[in-house]
Amino acid sequence: MNRRQFMRTTLGGTFTLLAGPRLVTFVRAAEEANLISPGCRRSKVKVAKLYLGLPKAHYPNPAIDPAADRKVYESHFASFKDELSDVEFVVDELVGRPEQIAPLKDRLRNVDGILLIHLSLGTLPAMKEVLALQRPTMIFSAPYSGHEWYYLSEIRRGELGRKMECVLTTDYHELVAAVRPFRALHHLREAKVLDLAATFHPKDFPKQVKDKFGTEITLLERQRVLDAYESIEKPAAQAEAERWTKNAVTVVEPSPEEIFKSCRLALALQKLADEEGATVVTVDCYGSMWRQLPAYPCIGLARLNDAGLGGICQSDLPCVMTHIILQSLTGRPGFVCNPTFNFAADETTLIHCLGSTRMDGPDKPPAPYKLRSVMEREEGAVPQVRMRTGQRVTQAILPDVSTMRYFTGQINGVPETERGCRTQITVKLDGDAEKLWQNWTGGIHRVSCYGDLAKDLTRFCRFAELKLVNEAV
Numbered sequence: 001m002n003r004r005q006f007m008r009t010t011l012g013g014t015f016t017l018l019a020g021p022r023l024v025t026f027v028r029a030a031e032e033a034n035l036i037s038p039g040c041r042r043s044k045v046k047v048a049k050l051y052l053g054l055p056k057a058h059y060p061n062p063a064i065d066p067a068a069d070r071k072v073y074e075s076h077f078a079s080f081k082d083e084l085s086d087v088e089f090v091v092d093e094l095v096g097r098p099e100q101i102a103p104l105k106d107r108l109r110n111v112d113g114i115l116l117i118h119l120s121l122g123t124l125p126a127m128k129e130v131l132a133l134q135r136p137t138m139i140f141s142a143p144y145s146g147h148e149w150y151y152l153s154e155i156r157r158g159e160l161g162r163k164m165e166c167v168l169t170t171d172y173h174e175l176v177a178a179v180r181p182f183r184a185l186h187h188l189r190e191a192k193v194l195d196l197a198a199t200f201h202p203k204d205f206p207k208q209v210k211d212k213f214g215t216e217i218t219l220l221e222r223q224r225v226l227d228a229y230e231s232i233e234k235p236a237a238q239a240e241a242e243r244w245t246k247n248a249v250t251v252v253e254p255s256p257e258e259i260f261k262s263c264r265l266a267l268a269l270q271k272l273a274d275e276e277g278a279t280v281v282t283v284d285c286y287g288s289m290w291r292q293l294p295a296y297p298c299i300g301l302a303r304l305n306d307a308g309l310g311g312i313c314q315s316d317l318p319c320v321m322t323h324i325i326l327q328s329l330t331g332r333p334g335f336v337c338n339p340t341f342n343f344a345a346d347e348t349t350l351i352h353c354l355g356s357t358r359m360d361g362p363d364k365p366p367a368p369y370k371l372r373s374v375m376e377r378e379e380g381a382v383p384q385v386r387m388r389t390g391q392r393v394t395q396a397i398l399p400d401v402s403t404m405r406y407f408t409g410q411i412n413g414v415p416e417t418e419r420g421c422r423t424q425i426t427v428k429l430d431g432d433a434e435k436l437w438q439n440w441t442g443g444i445h446r447v448s449c450y451g452d453l454a455k456d457l458t459r460f461c462r463f464a465e466l467k468l469v470n471e472a473v
Contacts, residue, residue: 037086037183038308038362039279039327045186047179048091048104048111052126053119055096060144066119070094073117076172083176086183096122101129108133113182113463115175121146131160136185136463138178139166165459180329181460187328188321189214193280194272196220196297197315198288205317212401213464215324217317220272220281222292228268229294237264244299244371244383253373254381258295262381265293266300273309280310282320296380298354305333305356306366312336313353319445321398326449329456332361334447335387337395339440340420346433347426349415350395350448355385355423359450372422384422386414393427394453399442404461407436407472408452431472439471 035041051073053066077084091107093100101108108114114130118141127148131137141149149168155161165181167174188209195217200206206217240263245251251259269281281304283289283297301311310327312320313336323334337350353374357366367385374380389411396406413426425448429436454470461468 035308038331038333039187039310039324040086040190041277041279042190043186044086044088045113045179045183046088046090046111047182048108048114049089049093049117050091050104050114050130051094051117051119052123053094053096054122057120057122057146059121059146064120066094066096069119070117073172073175076175080173080176084179087179095126096120098125098129101126105133108135111135112186113138113179115140115178117175118142118145118148121148124148124151127152128155128160131155131164134163136182137164138181138459139164140175140178141166141168142170142172143168162465163463165462177456180456181463184325184328184460185213185463187279187324191215191280191324192276192278193217193282193310193317193320194220194276194278195282195284195315195317195320196222196225196289197282197284200317201284201287201315202317208401209317209321213321215321217320218276222289225265225268225272225293228272229265232264232267232271234264237261237267240264240267248371248383249368251371253378254371258379258381259299259371261295262297262299265295265297266303269297269300269311270304270307273304278309280304280312280320280324282310282312282315282317284315286314296374296382298374298380298382302354302356302383302385306358306362308333308362311356314445316443316445318397318399318443319447322396322404322447325398325404325460326394326396326447326453329453329460330361330449330451332359332450334449335359335423335425336445337423337425337448338444339436339446341433341437343434343437346429346431347412348409348429348433348436349413349420349424349426350446351421351424353421353423354382355387357383357385359385359387375418375420375422382422384416386416387411387423387425389414391450392452393425393448393450394457395427395446395448396453396457397442397446398466401466403442403467403469404457405442405469405471406454406457407431407470408454409472429472431470433472436472439469 056062113136116139209215241260304311333356337352339348369383369385372384391411409427409429412428415424
């Protein structure tokens with residue numbers, strides 16, 4: 001998805017979407033945010049792309065011209081231009097010998113990641129010269145590129161290969177996948193989080209993530225939110241409320257006044273995020289901000305998620321960080337949730353007050369939703385979203401700055417019951433439900449995201465120097 005498509009689909013198409021049944025509209029949210037890509041406001045991902053090949057190399061064939069092979073790869077990159085529209089290849093060179101790396105070192109040290117494209121035998125010394133910089137490095141090597149794969153396997157196990165991963169494949173679309181962990185590191189470094197809470201929890205978490213990733217988390221004062229709420233013109237809030245009401249499958253408990261107040265608060269949260277250049281807003285809705293705001297923030301948080309930003313419940317800072325990571329790897333928002341377990345079927349049902357309607361991403365059609373109350377509070381207005389059965393999902397949490405925990409599975413049910421929370425998915429685990437329960441730690445919440453992200457998380461965690469733990473095995 002390129003930036004133009006993202007803006008046009010999310011917002012430029014807003015008024016066209018009004019004609020469609022049950023479609024949520026988001027009223028300039030991403031346009032005002034001026035997003036480069038979902039989850040990123042400031043700058044493009046900076047990648048160094050180095051082709052490694054020597055003329056007349058004995059393998060794959062002395063007659064093969066590395067410059068010609070480079071052109072073939074460039075044609076593939078051209079076909080992926082939409083998916084890489086937020087990436088700037090600030091270094092783009094054909095090299096083969098270690099002495100050719102030396103003049104590039106200063107530029108290589110300042111990129112988010114290095115993509116080495118292996119073309120011929122004899123390039124291992126140049127590879128080692130790049131790896132010695134200890135920058136996140138992906139090596140793409142198609143069959144017949146050379147025998148360097150043999151040495152790289154051993155290098156990967158040692159200090160030199162600590163920040164190296166390899167993709168040995170004929171699937172050229174993996175060139176796009178190779179950039180994803182670089183994007184995640186970039187988004188984390190540029191992210192700004194507004195936390196509407198009396199205090200941080202965990203207390204030292206913001207400093208830890210700032211030191212580790214560069215992410216900025218700041219407290220948002222309640223009075224500033226109240227002032228922003230009052231600054232939202234009532235006609236704008238009413239129009240937002242009418243859109244959410246019109247596009248809902250049905251409205252069950254919330255009154256028109258409750259929906260209006262929720263949408264006015266939603267526009268206020270968007271306004272503050274835009275003023276601060278923030279990419280995520282989180283609210284201590286069940287703690288220090290309970291009944292301290294004009295309305296529940298649920299519609300506002302869902303709206304931010306659907307527009308390519310982040311809206312996270314309960315000032316859960318580990319979930320905030322997890323959302324940023326998953327969104328940067330996929331372009332899709334997360335669903336903050338907590339589990340119930342069914343050992344007999346190796347299932348977990350993941351539940352929470354609100355769901356995001358655009359779990360496929362801000363440029364994709366929304367899922368159907370109802371407007372409901374917060375079940376356990378019997379008040380407020382919240383979108384109860386019906387997610388897609390058969391969809392692969394990944395659940396993850398970054399409980400601290402040393403570990404990421406995750407498990408995967410497939411949605412095989414979307415319960416609608418008067419028990420638990422409004423939005424629910426039942427996930428058939430790739431693993432054992434009892435082991436998942438036994439291994440559970442790091443807070444009650446997880447962030448669920450569409451897709452099997454195990455490989456992407458493995459690469460990201462290697463570069464971020466995080467221990468990756470599969471909780472269900």
